[in-house]
Amino acid sequence: MINRKGFSPYETVIVICLIAVFITIFYRYYNLLETRSLYTTAKIDMQTIKLNIDLYRAYNSKYPDNLSVLKSQKYLLQRKTAIQTDVVKELSPDNLILARSTFENGRLIDSFGNPYVYDNKTGKIKFSDKTKIIIKTMKEEK
Secondary structure, three states: OOOOOOOOHHHHHHHHHHHHHHHHHHHHHHHHHHHHHHHHHHHHHHHHHHHHHHHHHHHHOOOOOOHHHHHHOOOEEEHHHHHHOOHHHHOOOOOEEEOOOEEEOOEEEOOOOOEOEEEOOOOEEEOOHHHHHHHHHHHHOO
């Protein structure tokens, strides 16, 4: 009778392969969930921006020239800015906080890192082509 301690090399390789397969499946699922959460956040931010565009138009009888006007006149606040400056205590319904979108170089960037596309004649805002491709890919992976 042979007294063996431990696993044979074949058993070890099989276990490592199974672990690799599980990691691959869970990683893909995690990426899909992350993309869905970014999409949901971007949609919420887009609704917030649209509401602020409408508020701006109600007060000024015209659409803003660009989205940075909403920031300069404090219609839109970034979460980090609002928390750091204690503006949260003074918020009115006119000041809405963006969940994840940020301003970079005067452009409003969505949660995927792409700028929103804004038409100042109609006041409409939409996702950039790059973001649309990401969203389309996400919807196909369901």
